Amino acid sequence: MIYLIITAWLWWNNLFSMNQVSRNNQARQEAQAAYEAGQYTRALQLYSYLSRTTTTIDPAVRLNLGHTYFQLKQYRKARPQYETLLRSDRPDLRTAAATQLGVITCLEGDSATALTLFQQALLENADNEPARYNFELVKTYYSGKKPANKRQQNPASRKPQLVNRPRPSGGQQVEQSARQDELLRRFQRLNLSEEQALQLLDAMQGDDLPYALTRSARRSATKPTADAKRW
DSSP, X not given: OHHHHHHHHHHHHHHHHHHHHHHHHHHHHHHHHHHHTTOHHHHXXXXXXXXXXXXXXOHHHHHHHHHHHHHTTXXXXXXXXXXXXXXXXXXXXXXXXXXXXXXXXXXXXXXXXXXXXXXXXXXXXXTOHHXXXXXXXXXXXXXXXXXXXXXXXXXXXXXXEEEOOOBTTBOOOEEESTTOHHHHHHTTTOOOOHHHHHHHHHHSOOOOOOOOOOOOOOOOSSOOOTTOOOO
């Protein structure tokens, strides 16, 4: 009798586990589809569900959860998701997280910390073009100092503008101005909206610096894995 009870319990437990895996896989697919369609509220519901169904959140789910919060402009909620990934054992996740944190820090007006984060992203992956572009942009146009009293800029004097190009699993930004067609192609994988980009530019002081970028990025010993769920 006891043997039958144990057997039945094991069968039920295995069935429940398989059903849970199936539900999670379905939720992943629906979340990605919602994100691609720009339905970020729906994507947030699904990624939040996935984060609650396991004791340890899958790193790819955490990254996409952070990206979804970012798209919804819930930067305070996006930040801890990215900060956790900075401690990941995967360099592709660390470089993505550092890049996103740099963008958020820029939006908060702290160009000095943003430079450090973009540099950190490059140290993780020297081929991270979004991080390199952001590093050069901030280094070129802004003082790299901690924010003090913010100065309003004349709209005509704004620096290169950025527009949004949503991608399935992430976000940063795409650069667009009269001379930016080439950069637009290079940074299609970035996800800042024009409004967010202008907020970023207005948040920082516009001290033009001589172009003296120090290319301090060095190649990472380990390349990102092919299955990385990135922007």
